[in-house]
Amino acid sequence: xxxxxxxxxxxxxxxxxxxxxxxxxxxxxxxxxxxxxxxxxxxxxxxxxxxxxxxxxxxxxxxxxxxxxxxxxxxxxxxxxxxxxxxxxxxxxxxxxxxxxxxxxxxxxxxxxxxxxxxxxxxxxxxxxxxxxxxxxxxxxxxxxxxxxxxxxxxxxxxxxxx
Numbered sequence: 001x002x003x004x005x006x007x008x009x010x011x012x013x014x015x016x017x018x019x020x021x022x023x024x025x026x027x028x029x030x031x032x033x034x035x036x037x038x039x040x041x042x043x044x045x046x047x048x049x050x051x052x053x054x055x056x057x058x059x060x061x062x063x064x065x066x067x068x069x070x071x072x073x074x075x076x077x078x079x080x081x082x083x084x085x086x087x088x089x090x091x092x093x094x095x096x097x098x099x100x101x102x103x104x105x106x107x108x109x110x111x112x113x114x115x116x117x118x119x120x121x122x123x124x125x126x127x128x129x130x131x132x133x134x135x136x137x138x139x140x141x142x143x144x145x146x147x148x149x150x151x152x153x154x155x156x157x158x159x160x161x162x163x
Contacts (some may be wrong), residue, residue, distance in 0.1 A: 018103040026056040026070040027152020030115035032159035046129035053139040087158040089151035112152040
C-alpha cells in the first residue's frame with residue numbers, strides 16, 4: 001500500500017503542504033546461508049520512486065503500534081517475516097518532496113529486526129527489487145537512511161538519539 005488511506009484523506013484537505021507523520025524503519029538482518037554462512041546480511045529495497053536502495057520503511061496507521069507496523073511493512077514490501085528485537089534509533093527525516101509534489105517530514109522509529117522466514121521478493125509497487133546485502137558491502141543510499149541501517153546493525157542496547 002503506497003499511500004495509507006488516512007494520508008490520502010489528509011491530502012484532500014491540505015493539498016501538498018508539509019505533513020509531520022510517524023514512520024518506522026525495519027533493519028532486517030540474517031546470517032547468510034550456504035557456503036558463506038556466518039556472514040551477516042541486511043535486506044534492502046530498491047525504491048520505485050527514486051531508484052535508490054533503502055531499508056524497509058513505512059508510515060504508521062492511526063493507532064498502530066510501531067513494532068507491529070515494522071512487521072507489517074516488512075511483510076507488505078518484501079514478503080518476509082521478521083521479529084522486532086529492539087528500538088535502535090529515533091530520528092527525524094530531512095524534509096522530503098515526493099514525486100507527486102507532496103511534502104513530508106517523518107518522525108522515524110528504527111527497529112533492529114531478525115529475519116524469521118519467507119523468501120525475499122518484491123511485495124508491492126513501492127519497490128522494484130529486494131535484495132540481501134552483506135553488511136560490509138552496502139550499496140549507496142541516502143546518508144540519513146544509512147545512519148538508520150548502521151543503528152540497526154550496531155550491537156548497542158541503548159536507543160540512539162540525535163541531539
